[in-house]
Amino acid sequence: xxxxxxxxxxxxxxxxxxxxxxxxxxxxxxxxxxxxxxxxxxxxxxxxxxxxxxxxxxxxxxxxxxxxxxxxxxxxxxxxxxxxxxxxxxxxxxxxxxxxxxxxxxxxxxxxxxxxxxxxxxx
Amino acid sequence: xxxxxxxxxxxxxxxxxxxxxxxxxxxxxxxxxxxxxxxxxxxxxxxxxxxxxxxxxxxxxxxxxxxxxxxxxxxxxxxxxxxxxxxxxxxxxxxxxxxxxxxxxxxxxxxxxxxxxxxxxxxxxxxxxxxxxxxxxxxxxxxxxxxxxxxxxxxxxxxxxxxxxxxxxxxxxxxxxxxxxxxxxxxxxxxxxxxxxxxxxxxxxxxxxxxxxxxxxxxxxxxxxxxxxxxxxxxxxxxxxxxxxxxxxxxxxxxxxxxxxxxxxxxxxxxxxxxxxxxxxx
Numbered sequence: 182x183x184x185x186x187x188x189x190x191x192x193x194x195x196x197x198x199x200x201x202x203x204x205x206x207x208x209x210x211x212x213x214x215x216x217x218x219x220x221x222x223x224x225x226x227x228x229x230x231x232x233x234x235x236x237x238x239x240x241x242x243x244x245x246x247x248x249x250x251x252x253x254x255x256x257x258x259x260x261x262x263x264x265x266x267x268x269x270x271x272x273x274x275x276x277x278x279x280x281x282x283x284x285x286x287x288x289x290x291x292x293x294x295x296x297x298x299x300x301x302x303x304x
Numbered sequence: 305x306x307x308x309x310x311x312x313x314x315x316x317x318x319x320x321x322x323x324x325x326x327x328x329x330x331x332x333x334x335x336x337x338x339x340x341x342x343x344x345x346x347x348x349x350x351x352x353x354x355x356x357x358x359x360x361x362x363x364x365x366x367x368x369x370x371x372x373x374x375x376x377x378x379x380x381x382x383x384x385x386x387x388x389x390x391x392x393x394x395x396x397x398x399x400x401x402x403x404x405x406x407x408x409x410x411x412x413x414x415x416x417x418x419x420x421x422x423x424x425x426x427x428x429x430x431x432x433x434x435x436x437x438x439x440x441x442x443x444x445x446x447x448x449x450x451x452x453x454x455x456x457x458x459x460x461x462x463x464x465x466x467x468x469x470x471x472x473x474x475x476x477x478x479x480x481x482x483x484x485x486x487x488x489x490x491x492x493x494x495x496x497x498x499x500x501x502x503x504x505x506x507x508x509x510x511x512x513x514x515x516x517x518x519x520x521x522x523x524x525x526x527x528x529x530x531x532x533x534x535x536x537x538x539x540x541x542x543x544x545x546x547x548x549x550x551x552x553x554x555x556x557x558x559x560x561x562x563x564x565x566x567x568x569x570x571x572x573x574x575x576x577x578x579x580x581x582x583x584x585x586x
Binding site: 190192193194219220223224225226227228229230231232286 | 335469472473476477479480481495498499500501517518521522568573574
């Protein structure tokens with residue numbers, strides 16, 4: 182099931198959308214399968230139903246989910262690829278920029294950072 | 305429809321102004337958090353709306369109809385509070401039956417199901433209930449009432465963590481099935497903050513905030529670092545409050561701050577609703 186903490190700094194509906202995306206990426210919600218209803222999500226995570234709906238609608242707009250009238254919400258075909266592509270773009274902003282900033286604060290050289298990254302890949 | 309409107313409402317108790325010119329609208333089918341420190345006027349506000357107290361001046365209307373001694377308006381509100389309104393020799397199930405007389409939409413099956421979920425014995429007399437179960441039977445009345453407007457005044461008083469969780473889940477479940485206007489007044493802000501769609505904060509009888517929870521959270525920032533650098537950065541910005549620890553300072557600022565404009569020696573973070581509340585009401 183989705184696991185995410187709501188202590189993050191982002192608005193909850195965005196955290197919820199990312200949590201569902203993570204579940205799609207991990208295979209917990211495979212493509213063309215039904216995901217929990219917004220009521221189940223809001224009860225399960227104790228969040229306002231309007232917030233849950235907003236998060237789910239965001240993914241419908243992005244083409245990750247689609248609605249089947251009277252049935253529920255499904256993961257779209259190609260959703261995994263779509264999410265990966267989007268996440269790659271966000272990767273630079275979220276991780277690389279932050280990494281460089283912290284390295285500069287700690288006075289770690291560019292060469293050392295690259296060495297550390299290489300070491301990270303060995304594990 | 306069930307929109308509550310307060311227009312410049314003041315309530316005095318002798319010299320004390322418990323409510324001071326409060327104008328606010330509670331829109332239909334939203335979950336509100338009514339927050340304030342002890343004595344801020346939260347219960348007075350709920351009591352004025354539900355006609356348990358008369359305002360000294362100003363007007364309260366529901367769908368444009370004055371609530372003052374008006375049965376139509378009052379039949380739309382269920383007000384749960386820590387007060388016991390029934391003789392304490394009555395049994396819980398008798399109170400369910402009485403409530404059904406006043407609220408025809410009262411769902412007896414649901415009340416019995418919730419009682420079972422909470423482990424409440426409905427054959428018990430009120431005076432035999434613990435503090436927690438005293439809150440629980442009133443929570444059950446409120447959730448089963450079928451009223452389009454429900455007030456919860458400190459609903460989780462004396463409830464253990466499991467029962468609080470059960471309450472929040474039951475509330476969302478009920479709200480999803482049959483939307484109503486819920487106004488929750490609580491001191492346990494953190495655990496309710498994800499449920500609340502809009503926040504109303506009272507301070508010393510005055511309305512100081514009435515905004516969507518998301519907007520409130522998006523509009524507050526905390527900047528921390530060496531005190532002198534924080535002070536320098538905060539110049540010309542709207543300051544909500546600050547915490548000082550030796551040479552370190554955290555300032556709470558209203559408005560948007562971009563990470564790029566922050567000097568290198570300062571850290572930016574997002575305070576949660578409870579932290580913002582403390583800064584706003586200090």
